[in-house]
Amino acid sequence: MEKITVKICRHDPEAGDKEKVEEFEVSVAEKSTVLEILMQIYDTQDSSLAFSHGCRAKNCGLCAVNINGHPRYACVSAITADAEIAPLSHLPLIRDLVFDRVPFFDYLEGFQPYIVREKEPDAEPETVVQPPEHARLMSCLECFACLSSCTKYDYRDKSFGGPLGFVKLAQLHYDVRDSLDRVSQAREMGIAKCADCSGCTCIAGIPLKQIVIKPFLESLSK
Amino acid sequence: MSCDLLCIGAGGAGVTAAITAGDKGADVILLSKDHIGYGNTRIIGGIMSQGDLDPSRQGEDFLRDMVVGGDYLNNQKLCRLLSREAHNAPILVERFGGMVKRDSHGRISAEVLLQAGGHTSPRSLIFPSTGPGVGQGLRYGVARRKNIRALEKTIVFDLLREGGKVLGAVCYQLTSGEIIVIKAKKTLLATGGGAWIYYPHTDDSRVATGDGFTLALDAGAELVDMEQVQYIPFGLTHPAGMVGIIVGEPMTAGPVGILKNIHGKEILSGVAAKTRAQVSNAIILEVAKGNGTKHGGCLLDLKANKNHPQGKILYQYFAEGIFKPFTNLVKAAYGEAAAVWEEPWDVYPTAHFFMGGIVINERGEVNGVENLYACGEVTGGVHGGNRLGSVAMTELFVFGKRAGEGAAAAIAGHNSPEAGKSLIAFQVERLKGMIGKKGKHRVIELKRELQKTMWEKVGPARKEEELKEGLEVISVIEEKMKDIKILGTYKYNTELLDALELRFMLPVARSVALSALARKESRGAHVRLDYPERDDHNWLKNILVKRDDADGIAVHTRPVELTYLQPPAAGN
Numbered sequence: 001m002e003k004i005t006v007k008i009c010r011h012d013p014e015a016g017d018k019e020k021v022e023e024f025e026v027s028v029a030e031k032s033t034v035l036e037i038l039m040q041i042y043d044t045q046d047s048s049l050a051f052s053h054g055c056r057a058k059n060c061g062l063c064a065v066n067i068n069g070h071p072r073y074a075c076v077s078a079i080t081a082d083a084e085i086a087p088l089s090h091l092p093l094i095r096d097l098v099f100d101r102v103p104f105f106d107y108l109e110g111f112q113p114y115i116v117r118e119k120e121p122d123a124e125p126e127t128v129v130q131p132p133e134h135a136r137l138m139s140c141l142e143c144f145a146c147l148s149s150c151t152k153y154d155y156r157d158k159s160f161g162g163p164l165g166f167v168k169l170a171q172l173h174y175d176v177r178d179s180l181d182r183v184s185q186a187r188e189m190g191i192a193k194c195a196d197c198s199g200c201t202c203i204a205g206i207p208l209k210q211i212v213i214k215p216f217l218e219s220l221s222k
Numbered sequence: 223m224s225c226d227l228l229c230i231g232a233g234g235a236g237v238t239a240a241i242t243a244g245d246k247g248a249d250v251i252l253l254s255k256d257h258i259g260y261g262n263t264r265i266i267g268g269i270m271s272q273g274d275l276d277p278s279r280q281g282e283d284f285l286r287d288m289v290v291g292g293d294y295l296n297n298q299k300l301c302r303l304l305s306r307e308a309h310n311a312p313i314l315v316e317r318f319g320g321m322v323k324r325d326s327h328g329r330i331s332a333e334v335l336l337q338a339g340g341h342t343s344p345r346s347l348i349f350p351s352t353g354p355g356v357g358q359g360l361r362y363g364v365a366r367r368k369n370i371r372a373l374e375k376t377i378v379f380d381l382l383r384e385g386g387k388v389l390g391a392v393c394y395q396l397t398s399g400e401i402i403v404i405k406a407k408k409t410l411l412a413t414g415g416g417a418w419i420y421y422p423h424t425d426d427s428r429v430a431t432g433d434g435f436t437l438a439l440d441a442g443a444e445l446v447d448m449e450q451v452q453y454i455p456f457g458l459t460h461p462a463g464m465v466g467i468i469v470g471e472p473m474t475a476g477p478v479g480i481l482k483n484i485h486g487k488e489i490l491s492g493v494a495a496k497t498r499a500q501v502s503n504a505i506i507l508e509v510a511k512g513n514g515t516k517h518g519g520c521l522l523d524l525k526a527n528k529n530h531p532q533g534k535i536l537y538q539y540f541a542e543g544i545f546k547p548f549t550n551l552v553k554a555a556y557g558e559a560a561a562v563w564e565e566p567w568d569v570y571p572t573a574h575f576f577m578g579g580i581v582i583n584e585r586g587e588v589n590g591v592e593n594l595y596a597c598g599e600v601t602g603g604v605h606g607g608n609r610l611g612s613v614a615m616t617e618l619f620v621f622g623k624r625a626g627e628g629a630a631a632a633i634a635g636h637n638s639p640e641a642g643k644s645l646i647a648f649q650v651e652r653l654k655g656m657i658g659k660k661g662k663h664r665v666i667e668l669k670r671e672l673q674k675t676m677w678e679k680v681g682p683a684r685k686e687e688e689l690k691e692g693l694e695v696i697s698v699i700e701e702k703m704k705d706i707k708i709l710g711t712y713k714y715n716t717e718l719l720d721a722l723e724l725r726f727m728l729p730v731a732r733s734v735a736l737s738a739l740a741r742k743e744s745r746g747a748h749v750r751l752d753y754p755e756r757d758d759h760n761w762l763k764n765i766l767v768k769r770d771d772a773d774g775i776a777v778h779t780r781p782v783e784l785t786y787l788q789p790p791a792a793g794n
Contacts, residue, residue: 014711014713029461029462031461031463031464031554032461032462033464036463042666042716043667043670047664047665047666047709047716047720048716048717049716050714050716053428054256054260054264054265054427054428055264055265055425055427056422056463056464057265057467057468057547057551058547059265059353059354059547060260060264060265060353061354062256062260076550076554094713094714095713095714100397101257101374102374102397108365109365113361113362113365114362114363114366115362124313125312125313125316126328127324127327127328128321128324128328129324129326129327129328130323130324135321135350135351135355137351138320138321138350138351138354138355138358138359139354139355140354140358142354142358171358175319
């Protein structure tokens with residue numbers, strides 16, 4: 001066990017206070033993770049600290065935060081001395097490390113974010129070959145880290161859906177059961193802004209540029 | 223707000239019930255403590271049983287496997303429904319938006335089915351995108367339906383109850399800080415299990431605090447076989463932050479994987495074909511004998527699989543396929559050599575699933591409580607003393623559909639009184655009274671004390687004396703709960719969330735401990751070191767708990783209804 005000091009961004013927009021960085025002295029062991037330390041602070045020092053987590057095993061995507069400026073899953077990131085832990089960027093903050101997911105999904109509602117079939121299947125389960133891109137995209141953890149890594153996204157700007165918006169459209173674009181023109185929707189969502197940019201990253205490992213951004217841009221230029 | 227059907231819980235079971243009822247015309251409110259399609263559904267390993275391909279067997283083999291695997295504690299009527307309707311599960315998943323793996327011709331065939339431990343034939347489908355794929359598909363299904371209103375990050379404080387009838391619920395929405403009153407003609411519990419009472423020795427999501435068990439108990443329902451907590455055999459034993467995380471199950475031991483004690487002696491052969499209870503119990507007993515590692519586990523040595531034809535296929539699943547997440551976790555915890563199976567893994571069972579739960583009938587109605595339905599892990603009976611791998615997912619969709627249909631049919635032409643103003647005001651005031659409480663104890667410390675006690679005294683290896691000690695600690699925590707402190711803010715009040723959850727966890731913990739104390743034998747997942755044998759003569763019984771007049775919990779037993787299958791006569 002060793003003592004280190006970590007920095008955590010605290011902010012309560014409702015109380016009208018300013019964002020501030022608080023320091024906490026914590027005990028770490030070999031392989032201690034950021035989530036473990038957040039829970040330690042919550043359990044032993046300050047149970048007003050707001051952060052999200054679910055499974056502790058990189059399955060649910062709920063614990064994504066910025067660590068020293070980079071989006072990471074707290075549950076599988078090693079804690080380091082002087083780590084600064086902040087909420088993901090460009091999203092509506094609720095408190096401390098917790099952001100609101102609802103505005104994104106409300107925005108997405110305008111794009112029919114579900115399978116729209118031309119006709120119902122004749123027999124179920126259907127005979128259907130799943131493109132590998134679809135399987136890959138459906139494993140998206142919806143952690144919102146890609147929106148944090150995007151230099152052009154802001155949740156208040158309705159002209160641009162950001163990488164997560166494009167992932168949600170791409171899921172349906174590659175879904176052989178869906179009949180809507182998702183390429184046109186990507187245009188409406190502002191994908192043209194991505195043409196000269198390769199800024200976004202997926203911390204779950206989905207190759208965004210290759211299977212989401214580039215195919216949409218190419219379809220639009222045809 | 224008011225609605226026809228209030229669905230509490232938005233994993234696979236709750237969403238299926240909501241959509242089914244909605245499509246039959248019901249006006250539905252779907253409540254989720256986290257987000258739609260999260261909970262434990264979101265973090266599944268990625269398999270779901272779809273029954274046997276041969277329809278002429280009418281699910282009889284599947285039924286037998288469930289009942290034999292469940293050590294004959296199952297509600298066989300529910301098992302038969304599940305085994306006969308299992309083929310509907312993938313159809314529902316796919317109607318909402320998910321997708322299961324198919325062969326190269328796009329069909330579900332023998333080629334794509336796995337055989338999970340305890341199943342006598344391959345009948346488990348694979349989700350190529352695991353839990354996130356299922357969860358996002360559920361959200362598609364909800365988004366498409368305008369007659370379902372979703373309330374996320376919302377926890378129930380209490381059900382509105384009057385004269386034995388459930389009339390809705392009073393809730394707290396974490397993100398807005400609002401207190402929300404919902405009047406409902408019918409209410410459905412799909413809140414999942416309660417394995418978070420064992421944190422950190424669990425692979426469940428943090429939301430699995432057993433909310434629905436306690437809501438049902440308080441409404442007058444019975445819970446059956448709550449001692450039957452499934453421990454999945456292969457959980458990590460260290461480092462501290464990763465304790466309890468799942469890295470496999472019996473099937474993933476492969477054809478020639480070996481389970482050994484610290485002295486290198488094999489403790490169980492043919493692991494891959496065994497049930498979770500059989501494998502977990504072997505590890506639990508070996509460690510109890512003092513033959514565990516310094517981290518309190520046994521050693522799972524998978525290396526020989528790398529030179530075995532079927533074992534090599536399994537290795538590929540771990541290297542690139544659906545089990546790759548396990549490989550990443552092993553690598554983080556135990557290093558590169560362990561991740562490529564050159565070194566054995568230190569493993570110990572981790573709390574995974576509640577076989578026990580609310581007593582329901584085939585329409586999902588909660589026995590003894592008017593207007594209340596339940597489906598999914600929060601219910602009891604389907605799995606008896608052990609759930610077979612991949613059947614939980616099937617249960618969500620089969621019984622989610624049944625409960626949704628049942629509730630929708632009952633709503634049509636239903637004319638129940640609404641919850642009265644004074645009842646609502648009383649409940650809202652009780653909830654408001656918790657906010658800003660200035661007592662002595664920090665709630666999170668009580669929560670952790672309960673979890674530690676449950677693992678140490680009411681965990682995998684049980685003894686009368688320790689169970690009694692566990693119950694005493696539970697009583698002490700119940701007392702301390704009367705004198706807690708809670709933040710005074712409304713929005714995102716983390717201490718209030720902890721307090722609401724601990725109020726649910728305490729009766730669940732007591733129910734598990736009392737049922738475990740009552741069952742004086744070892745059966746299914748329930749291991750008593752002082753009663754190591756299964757005792758069919760005395761204990762072919764279900765254990766039931768119910769609220770007594772003094773707001774405590776009373777235990778009674780009932781012989782298991784052996785509707786279709788009987789255990790072989792023992793000894794003679």
